[in-house]
Amino acid sequence: MAVGLYLPLVIENAVALLACTKLGAVAVPLFSGFGADAIRQRLADADARVLITADGAIRRGRTVLMKPVADQAADGLPHLARLVVVPCAGVEVPMDDGRDLTWDALAGSPRVPTEAMRTDEPLLLLYTSGTTGRPKGTVHGHAGLPIKSAQDWALGMDVRPGERVMWVTDMGWVMGPLLVFGSLMLGGTAVFYDGAPDYPDPRRIWAVAGRHGVTHLGVSPTLTRVLMASGAEAVPAEPLSGLRVLASTGEPWTPEAWTWLFEVVGRGQVPIMNYSGGTECGGGLVSGNFLTPSTPGSFAGPIPGIDAAVFDEQGRPVRGQVGELVVRRPYLGMTMGLWKDPERYLETYWSRWPDVWVHGDWAMVDEAGLWYILGRSDDTIKVAGKRVGPAEVEAAALDGTNVAEAAAVGIPDPLKGQSVVVFVVARPGADAALIPSAVSRRIAGSLGKPFKPAAVHLVPRLPKTRNGKILRRVIRNVFLGDPPGDLSSIDDMGSLDPIRALGGRPAP
DSSP states (O other): OOOEEOSSSHHHHHHHHHHHHTOEEEEEOOOOOHHHHHHHHHHHHHTTEEEEEEEEEETTTTTEHHHHHHHHHHHTTTTEEEEEEESSSSSOOOOOOEEEHHHHTTTTTOOOOOOOTTTTEEEEEEEEEEEEEEEEEEEEETHHHHHHHHIIIIOOOOOOOOOOOOOOOOOOOTTTHHHHHHHHTTOOOOOOOSTTSSOOOOTTHHHHHHHHTOSEEEEHHHHHHHHHHTTTGSSSSSSOOTTEEEOOOOOOOOHHHHHHIIIITTTSSSOOOEEEETTTTTTEEOOOOOOOOOOTTOOOOOOOTTOEEEEOSSSOOSSSSOOEEEEOSSOTSSOOBTTTTTTHHHHHSSSSSTEEEEEEEEEETTTTSSSEEEEEEGOOOOEETTEHHHHHHHHHHHHTTTTTEEEEEEEEEEETTEEEEEEEETTTTTOOOGGGHHHHHHHHHOOOGGGOOOOOEEEEEOOOBSSSOHHHHHHHHHHHHHHHOOTTTTOOOOGGGHHHTTTOOOOO
């Protein structure tokens, strides 16, 4: 039986996940910002019998109702027998007497034995969102993601019994289950952070971490750049005395943001443990460590147990050049397949080279042995036969300019195949009129004239997921007037309007 979890990042979310594990039910964590259609699609695909939701959530001081969204999603799902409501926002919501239960009504349930499960029986269905096609339901078993998460927490981030891990995430992303299982299996504590990261002020994350004695704090590069743009207002009010590890995942770093996090938040004393993998990986593929030197944005290498490599177009392992991140042997934690869609699983990950998992990220190993993740390979921009990752363009756009955030995409060009277009968000107080030319010069000077942008557009904000990933392919599609694809993970639909209004126009 599958159970949907559509909740804020509250304690009941972890309790429900662990209860599903104990009972042998398949948990289906759902992004707390999903709309009804996205929820219904995933519950229908999973044949879910139960949905656990909340009355509402508090976002930026306002109540956002969740139960009505859950009701709308449940319409047309005859197999959904129960809807359980957790009181999170303290508001009254309509209840269906024949279907709905309150969370408190379950509190008096008798104790039940732990169900014995095979190692390969499904524990989690984690859905990934693409820009085209329906979301992929990655299947994770009882001896997969939970054990892999503990391994990653121990060997990648040195989490020890009694320590406290906080990650700014959502249970609907893989980092949510990793946070719960990894922390608890090592005898640690998972600290949940709910709500906006910069409300009521940009210091809130550091204040929460300090108040709860957090030892390991995970933030994304995008979130770091957003906070960094607030200047002195984002500097921790006091040192985080208990913090000994800063952790990161989600997007490539820029040196400026890495340095700010290390020097301003970590006071130059707390290492940044870079970590990268994915939903289908059940955890990380590469990470940092405490033993070898690192540079901003780098990884020490594959996590123990992962036979990762970087392949060129001929399927040969390479160093010193950009290639596809691949895994050459099975490992603990990788998805057992895609729910009800084995052919799509084989086509997506196994079809390019025999017996080799192609992850979909561009990566590079330098001559010193340090690894770098450079973005999704399907986001790559190819100008006149020369290939560049969006992260490289964005790093140049941010370097020495008044840009707080940037997103680079490739658009069709009749002569060069593709041209670079960059969307930027200005720093507070910056002279916006000067930014496009400054960004254009900086990119051309850093990457070469072939990569000089055809256009640099200022927008109020970039479309992102709630956990901070920039939706580059959505930006590209909306800019060109193409179907945007799956928008279920977007945090702010209004962020698309200024891009849509540009209508694919070239630079002025």
